[in-house]
Amino acid sequence: MTKLSMTVNGKAVSGEVEGRTLLVQFLRETLHLTGTHVGCDTSQCGACTVHIDGKAVKSCSIFAADAAGANVTTIEGMANADGSLSVIQQAFQDCHGLQCGFCTPGMVMTSAALLADNPHPTEAEVRHGLEGNICRCTGYHNIVKAVLTASGQTVAAE
Amino acid sequence: MPKDYGIGASSKRREDVRFLTGRGQYxxxxxxxxxxxxxxxxxxxxxxxxxxxxxxxxxxxxxxxxxxxxxxxxxxxxxxxxxxxxxxxxxxxxxxxxxxxxxxxxxxxxxxxxxxxxxxxxxxxxxxxxxxxxxxxxxxPAIIDMKAAAADASNRVHDEIPDNICFDWGWIEDNRAAVDAVFKSAPHITTLELVNNRLVPNAxxxxxxxxxxxxxxxxxxxxxxxxxxxxxxxxxxxxxxxxxxxxxxxxxxxxxxGFGSxxxxxxxxxxxxxxxxxxxxxxxxxxxxxxxxxxDAHGRDHVTKIELACEKDGTFLAFRTETYANVGAYLSNFSTATPTFLHGTLMAGPYKVPHVYVNVKTIFTNTAPVDAYRGAGRPEATFSLERVIDKMCRELGLDQFEVRRKNFITPDMFPYTTPVGLAYDTGNYQATLAKAIEMADVAGFDKRAAASKAKGRLRGMGLSTWIEACGIAPSHLVGVLGSRVGLYDAATVRVNATGNISVMVGAHSHGQGHETVFPQIVAERLGVPESSVEIVHGDTSKIPFGMGSYGSRSLAVCGVAMNKAIDKIVAKGKKIAAHMLEASEGDITFEDGKFSVAGTDKAKTFGEIAFSAYVPHNYPLETLEPGLEETAFYDPANFTYPAGAYICEVELDPDTGKVDVVAFHCADDFGNIMNPMIVEGQVHGGVGQGIGQALLENTTYDENGQLLTGSFMDYAMPRASDVPFYNVDYSCQTPCTHNPLGVKGCGEAGAIGSPPAVVNAVIDALHRGGMTHVTHINMPVSPGRVWQAING
Missing domain, CATH: 3.90.1170.50 (Aldehyde oxidase/xanthine dehydrogenase, a/b hammerhead)
Structure with missing residues (x-):
């Protein structure tokens, strides 16, 4: 067992993990932050995406121990300080960018990182940026629309 | 002004907040x-x-x-x-x-x-x-190939079943002789052998x-x-x-x-x-x-031979199909309904074809069980029909739009009984086709095709005019068809003493937005804010009964049960109001959340009635029972019949065989619409899955029965960059005639209507590029398959 500490959603946390424990397991099972989901076992679906030091990372693809000392943000840490939805979260609701909600945390985390890197993406850039996240419900239409809307762009194609 | 409240409003989904903040409870x-x-x-x-x-x-x-x-x-x-x-x-x-x-x-x-x-x-x-x-x-030895399994009695999935055949079903067997006779003398016959590819639902x-x-x-x-x-x-x-x-x-x-799985x-x-x-x-x-x-139960997996007999002008005379349907190793709960009554009964499409005969042989194999996946049987029927019609149009040099128009059931013909046992209550297939043609700017296609050609790409346009039977109930009918249970649904509307409302529904929401849409209906009917209504679902200890959500049935069956319970609430409220206002029950009217004595200014609000219902002082208990809670069960008289016209445009790279869907237009008739935003979302999702089936997804077992496509690395799920924005319209509305909400259901439409539109567009692109030797490509229409088709 390895002792580790890191910052998650602005709070210092610590725990003991086995070497093989994935970050997503540490978040879900030790910290009970169950908003980060597991949708596959091959790092393809993106439902477990979190931010590590500001970068979008699939939390099934990194050991918890390797995130020691890092600053991790999960979906639970994405709302504004007053509890209201952040711009990207609000855009997902306004644009009906989610249905069953299972892929949604990962989509929001990837989208937020995408917009941080590229504040005014084209539609093609958004679609390319979301390739690592699978959604089975929406056909992606309203997810792409939400990301473009969150960037302040109006969506011409309807 | 679009409505911002109640039926027809695009109310934002209340469930979103918990999903967007990581507070969902899966x-x-x-x-x-x-x-x-x-x-x-x-x-x-x-x-x-x-x-x-x-x-x-x-x-x-x-x-x-x-x-x-x-x-x-x-x-x-x-x-x-x-x-x-x-x-x-x-x-x-x-x-x-x-x-x-x-x-x-x-x-x-x-x-x-x-x-x-x-x-x-x-x-x-x-x-x-x-x-x-x-x-x-x-x-x-593994039994994988369906036709070989049926031919070989020595190797059995189940020892007691000698030929691996679950059943050999004819629909309608009495039609067979007449259909065969038509084919003997038909001026033209188009034949198409196709595969409806096996899919993994992958919720x-x-x-x-x-x-x-x-x-x-x-x-x-x-x-x-x-x-x-x-x-x-x-x-x-x-x-x-x-x-x-x-x-x-x-x-x-x-x-x-869920998508069925x-x-x-x-x-x-x-x-x-x-x-x-x-x-x-x-x-x-x-x-x-x-x-x-x-x-998980997989979906589709049909091998079909479909024949279309017609006049030289494209007038349909008969359809005849023979299908091998893979049921996998065991019978999953709906697995025997999917290739039969959810498939064979739709084999007349929206057309006034006089003769149809469907044969389905369902085969056990050493593969995972196969059952209903979004659309369930109806995508298979639609794909067979719309592909063979497209092929016939090319063989006879006929206009694909004109052929559909010529054969459509016309609005004056409803109710219309098909030769495969359904009675369509209403529809207007001409209207949705006209709308789709307008949306797709069909007139401007040649110009777009020329622009594509200038880039070295082939552009094609594909059409699919689809219909489905959904709102899965009606109990008497499904009973006749073999269902061992009736498929009604139930709802309880509980008005609490302080006037807010809990509605216990048998439908289950796993992405459809019931928690938002059902309260819109309650709010509209009872004149209360949507926020004061809450839906309770998914817990058998809290809900009277229900048959869940599939077959686009939530609103058309459970929603109508809820509506019926609301009728009972209003009737009870009138009784209470009559007592409180010292008037005769017959003189009480209910409007905008108020119970009034007709022709007077005497009235009680909904909240006053609710409070009185639970804490009365002086009810005449023999005739007026306290409480304001009503349960209703609902069993529809018929299926509902959504229909529509889809037009897909693809661009195809003849050097690599890669197909891109560049535009997708949907003109649907879902009857009345409760929440347009959610309806659009349902169509987007269905079309996304349909494009996935048409271009990307395939479930492959090798001859030893090993699943070669067992992960997202091997099974091509559609990604954001594989699909375009979809153009969706639902303005052509012929409300369902046998439910009071006039709703038909929209959950499966996109997955039913879209695959043939995509494949027809690919064939169109190839023909426009001079490759008229390509008459069909099986799904998924992958770059490899297109390249092989082009290059023989």
Missing amino acids: TDDLSIHGQAHAVMVRSNVAHGKIVSIDTSAAAAMPGVLAVFTGEDFKDVGGNPAGWLIKSRNGEPMREPKRPVLAHGKVRHVGDAYAAVIAETYEQAKAAAQQIADDAVIDEL MEPRASIGEYFPGTGDYKLTTTSQNPHLTRLLVAAFVMGIPENKLTVVAPDVGG KIYHYGEEALVLAAAKKLGRAVRWTAERSESFLS
């Missing part, structure tokens, strides 16, 4: 004190005789609490098929028992034959591997179940990823485990998509309940994605 998110972990031991061969399963080493491993094998369940009941289908010769279908864990034989890769319960998941997994190492399973949330047992009361609780918890309770109680129904609660909390009861649900009882602890199981690929 089954795997729940943690129960003292829980143990289950891992299934799955067969790595497609077909084998279980010689021995030595579990002693596994049982002695650290943390292991219990081990189960098929032997532990050999005396409990089997998981039944819900529909009894009869073969053409009158014999009932062959119906092998589907055990909780395989016993005697394993019948597909992924077939679970043992399970381990341990303190931790890792311990259970290690012990499961030990059992797999210690089990002796003699591999038998993003893998299946998961938690079993609990409470020894103090003898109660069981199953928390599970289900689209219909009441059916699961019924199956577990009455058929599989023999637990008294009143001792079993089934809860389906937030469920991360979570309708059915699976063995893992029984396993966690049995294990919980044995250990006196909660037992949880969550599928890895690999297990989902191996053990």
Whole structure:
């Protein structure tokens, strides 16, 4: 067992993990932050995406121990300080960018990182940026629309 | 001005807030004190005789609490098929028992034959591997190809079924001679052999179940990823485990998509309940994605020969089909309905074709069970029809739009009885086609095609005019068709004393937005704010009964039950108002949330009536009972018949064979619309899945029955960059004539209508590029298949 500490959603946390424990397991099972989901076992679906030091990372693809000392943000840490939805979260609701909600945390985390890197993406850039996240419900239409809307762009194609 | 409230408003979804902030409660998110972990031991061969399963080493491993094998369940009941289908010769279908864990034989890769319960998941997994190492399973030849399976009596999936045929069904058998006669003398016959490719539903949330047992009361609780918890309770109680129904609660909390795959009861649900009882602890199981690929019910998998007989001007005379439908190794709950009554009954499409005959042979193979997947049978029917019509138009040099118009049932012909047993109540197929042509700017196509050509690409346009029967009930009809249960639904409207409202519904929401849409209807009807209405779903201990959500039935069946309960609330409210206002009940009117005495200014608000209902001082109890809660069951008189016209435009790179969908237009008739935003979202999702089927997705077993497409690395799920923005319209509305909401259902439309539009567009692009030798490409129309078709 390895002792580790890191910052998650602005709070210092610590725990003991086995070497093989994935970050997503540490978040879900030790910290009970169950908003980060597991949708596959091959790092393809993106439902477990979190931010590590500001970068979008699939939390099934990194050991918890390797995130020691890092600053991790999960979906639970994405709302504004007053509890209201952040711009990207609000855009997902306004644009009906989610249905069953299972892929949604990962989509929001990837989208937020995408917009941080590229504040005014084209539609093609958004679609390319979301390739690592699978959604089975929406056909992606309203997810792409939400990301473009969150960037302040109006969506011409309807 | 669009409405901002009630029926027809695009109310934002209230469930979104918890999903967007990580507060959803999916089954795997729940943690129960003292829980143990289950891992299934799955067969790595497609077909084998279980010689021995030595579990002693596994049982002695650290943390292991219990081990189960098929032997532990050999005396409990089997998981039944819900529909009894009869073969053409009158014999009932062959119906092998589907055990909780395989016993005697394993019948597909992924077939679970043992399970381990341990303190931790890792311990259970290690012990499961030990059992797999210690089990002796003699591999038998795998039965994979359907036609070979039916031809070879020596190798059997189930020893008691000699030819691996579940049933050989004719619909309608009495039509056969007349249809054959038409084909003998028809001026033109178009024949097409096609495959409707096998798909894995892949809801993003893998299946998961938690079993609990409470020894103090003898109660069981199953928390599970289900689209219909009441059916699961019924199956577990009455058929599989023999637990008294009143001792079993089934809860389906937030469920991360279903698309059909979570309708059915699976063995893992029984396993966690049995294990919980044995250990006196909660037992949880969550599928890895690999297990989902191996053990969720798959979809489609038809091999079909369809023939169209017509006049030289394209007037349809008859359709005749012969289909081999793969049912996999065991009968899943809806598996016998999907290739038959959800498929054969739609084989007239929206057309006034006088003669239709459908033959379906359903075959057992050593593959995962196959059952309903979004659309379920209707996509297969639509694909066969719309592809053969497209082929006929090319053979005869006819205009695809004109041929549809010529053959459409016209609005004056409703109600219209088809030769395959359905009575369409209403529709306007001309209107949706005209709308789609306008949306797609068909007139401007040549210009766009020229622009594509200048880039070295081929542009094509494909059409599909689809219809479906949904709102799955009507109980009398499904009973005639073989369903062993009626499929009505129920709702309870409970008006609390302070005037807010809880509505308990049998429908289950796993992405459809019921928590938002159902309150819109209640709010509109009762004149209360949407925010004061809450929907309770997914818990058998709270809801009277229900048949869950599938077959685009939530609104058309359960929503109408709720509407009926609201009628009863209004009637009771009038009674209370008459008492309070000292008026005759017949003089009370209800409008805008107020009960008034007609022609006076005497009135009581809805809230006043609700309060009075629970804390009355002076009710005449013989005639006026306190309380304001009503339950209604609803069974529709008919299916609903949404229909529409889809036009797809593709660009194709002739050098690589890659196809891009560049535009997709949907003109649908869903009847009345409750929430346009959600309807659009449903169509987007369905079309996305349809494009996935048409261009990307395929489930491949090798000749040994190994699943070659067992992960997201091998099975091509549509990604954001694979699809365009969709252009969706639902303004052509012919409200359903037999339900008071006038709704038809929109959940499956996109997946039904879109695949043939995509494939027709690909063939169109190739023909426009001069490659008229290509008459068909099977789905998925991958770059490799297109390239091979081009290059022979």
